[in-house]
Amino acid sequence: MRRGNALDMVVEAVSVMEFDGSYDAGKGSVLNLFGEVEQDAGIMFGKDLSVGAVAAVRHVINTIRLARLVMEKTDHVLIVGDGAEELAKQFNLWVPSTELINENKINRYNSLIRSLRTRYERNTELARRFSLMGTVGAVALDRDGNLAAATSTGGTILKWPGRVGDSPLPGAGYWAENGVCAVSATGIGEFIIRAMASLRVANLVRDGVSIGDAVRQVVDYVTKLFGPGNIGLIAIDKVGNVASAFNTEVMGRAWSREDMGRVVIAHFAADQFP
Ligand code: ASP
Numbered sequence: 001m002r003r004g005n006a007l008d009m010v011v012e013a014v015s016v017m018e019f020d021g022s023y024d025a026g027k028g029s030v031l032n033l034f035g036e037v038e039q040d041a042g043i044m045f046g047k048d049l050s051v052g053a054v055a056a057v058r059h060v061i062n063t064i065r066l067a068r069l070v071m072e073k074t075d076h077v078l079i080v081g082d083g084a085e086e087l088a089k090q091f092n093l094w095v096p097s098t099e100l101i102n103e104n105k106i107n108r109y110n111s112l113i114r115s116l117r118t119r120y121e122r123n124t125e126l127a128r129r130f131s132l133m134g135t136v137g138a139v140a141l142d143r144d145g146n147l148a149a150a151t152s153t154g155g156t157i158l159k160w161p162g163r164v165g166d167s168p169l170p171g172a173g174y175w176a177e178n179g180v181c182a183v184s185a186t187g188i189g190e191f192i193i194r195a196m197a198s199l200r201v202a203n204l205v206r207d208g209v210s211i212g213d214a215v216r217q218v219v220d221y222v223t224k225l226f227g228p229g230n231i232g233l234i235a236i237d238k239v240g241n242v243a244s245a246f247n248t249e250v251m252g253r254a255w256s257r258e259d260m261g262r263v264v265i266a267h268f269a270a271d272q273f274p
Contacts (some may be wrong), residue, residue, distance in 0.1 A: 001258045006140040006148035006182075007045050007068070013138035014041075014150045022210040024134020026061045028153025029100060031109045034161050039154050041067040042078075042168040045145035050079045054084040056161075060093050061100065061125035064152045065198045067168070069093075078168060108135025112158060135167060136173065137184025138235045138267035147182040147238065149174040149198070156188065169201035179212070179238050181205045186251070187222075187231035195222050201235055211237040215245040225245045242274040 052071025
């Protein structure tokens with residue numbers, strides 16, 4: 001936070017989580033129906049509404065950095081599959097599959113696939129529970145008033161190959177707009193896309209709703225439409241108010257400010273946040 005701008009902050013925060021391996025992003029990305037990793041990520045800078053995103057990327061750990069490259073080094077917003085892999089190779093972000101797929105993941109995949117054949121219903125439930133909270137995201141405000149948002153994911157476990165979720169889609173998985181707010185989403189991408197959840201939060205804030213009320217209202221709206229257990233949001237407004245809301249049991253989240261000298265971490269809805 002002492003160097004760089006809001007964009008650098010969200011990239012650094014998401015990169016740490018992509019490298020960690022315990023989230024459904026980067027190294028920890030879950031496997032799709034064919035036992036492969038396919039990641040989506042998107043980033044947005046509120047100063048000029050610039051956006052960069054990638055989808056169905058198979059050989060990258062720092063997928064958010066690849067999204068940033070799309071934003072800063074190409075004329076495009078979203079690059080998928082082989083084209084994204086080629087870009088990763090040119091900027092030294094490409095890694096072999098062995099860096100992303102380990103024995104644990106293969107065992108979990110095999111047991112899910114086995115149970116799929118006999119108990120489809122229960123397995124779907126299980127897959128949901130495993131994959132729901134894994135996506136990583138960050139939002140930030142810098143001293144110049146710039147807002148930024150970044151979201152990175154391995155997607156939902158056992159997804160159809162080529163399936164793209166909300167995380168690389170601006171307005172759905174993230175949004176950042178100076179003078180308004182920055183938002184990042186997690187949950188079941190199909191619902192988040194249909195609700196345009198992140199842009200919906202920004203629209204409410206632009207109309208004068210507080211950031212806390214806005215994220216709550218959008219989560220309630222999604223719950224009403226599609227039921228519980230499918231969305232979580234983090235957000236920050238133009239003056240640095242931080243908020244989160246979710247309709248799942250748990251959502252890990254943390255926040256800090258330059259003058260605080262510490263990071264506040266929360267998991268359950270009842271935990272104090274911010
Ligand atoms: N939103 C992500 C997706 O649907 C998954 C997640 O948040 O865990 O791809």
